[in-house]
Amino acid sequence: MPALYIIATPIGNLEDITLRAIRVLKEVDLILCEDTRVTKRLLDKYEISKPTMSYHAQSKLSKSDKILSLLEEGKSLALVSDAGTPTISDPGCLLVAQVREKFGDMVEIIPIPGPSAVLSALSVSGFPSSEFLFLGFLPHKKGRETLFKEIAVSKRTVVFYESPHRIEKALESLKMHLATESPSNRRILVSREITKIHEEHFIGTPNEAILHYEANPDRIRGEFVVVVEGV
Numbered sequence: 001m002p003a004l005y006i007i008a009t010p011i012g013n014l015e016d017i018t019l020r021a022i023r024v025l026k027e028v029d030l031i032l033c034e035d036t037r038v039t040k041r042l043l044d045k046y047e048i049s050k051p052t053m054s055y056h057a058q059s060k061l062s063k064s065d066k067i068l069s070l071l072e073e074g075k076s077l078a079l080v081s082d083a084g085t086p087t088i089s090d091p092g093c094l095l096v097a098q099v100r101e102k103f104g105d106m107v108e109i110i111p112i113p114g115p116s117a118v119l120s121a122l123s124v125s126g127f128p129s130s131e132f133l134f135l136g137f138l139p140h141k142k143g144r145e146t147l148f149k150e151i152a153v154s155k156r157t158v159v160f161y162e163s164p165h166r167i168e169k170a171l172e173s174l175k176m177h178l179a180t181e182s183p184s185n186r187r188i189l190v191s192r193e194i195t196k197i198h199e200e201h202f203i204g205t206p207n208e209a210i211l212h213y214e215a216n217p218d219r220i221r222g223e224f225v226v227v228v229e230g231v
Helices: 019-027 036-045 061-072 092-106 117-125 144-153 167-181 206-215
Strands: 003-007 030-033 052-054 076-079 108-112 132-137 157-162 188-192 200-204 224-228
Touching (some): 003 019, 052 061, 076 092, 117 188, 167 224, 188 206, 200 206
Parallel strands (some): 003 108, 030 052, 030 076
16 A cells, blocks of 8 residues: 655754654655755665655645655655654645545555654653643734733643744743733743754743843754743
């Protein structure tokens, strides 16, 4: 039976990949990549010689049609993103939906679990995690402040991604809304460059985080994961 494997890849350190992921990448007929150049570094490290094809948010409909045709021919494909678990805040979810709609249970869709920035940050926060709310990347404008208001009153731990261009504004919004809606000592965790050389996890109030990055502007780089303690 043809199969589409959803394979989690390292979010920084190339050693963070499972033995099963390496085996499956060596066995499939084709690897679908967010950026083939990024994936090539991983494949070269583990001596994996398989054809690759790009698949990302800007891919045209013809690319999806080609992928569906390959599955129809009985091929087995792997889907990877540049980092972490595909389909999570990632356009790969659209491909999975298309495969399910076209083939139903005639094509196996198999997860190969592994690295996740969300779970990595949550695991070192010390905040309750039996329930948590993941918001992905927050919108740039429309609805952004509404989400911060919802975060401020959430009883659950909340996790979201942020870019270095907007992290300072995000911290200011958290400072304002958390001060209005919750105890002044409510904490957040700001994680960046997880598993990379400059990995950092800062925990404290939003105001303490703002002061930390004001004192260390060189650390406002890389991708950020913000974890907010519930009320």
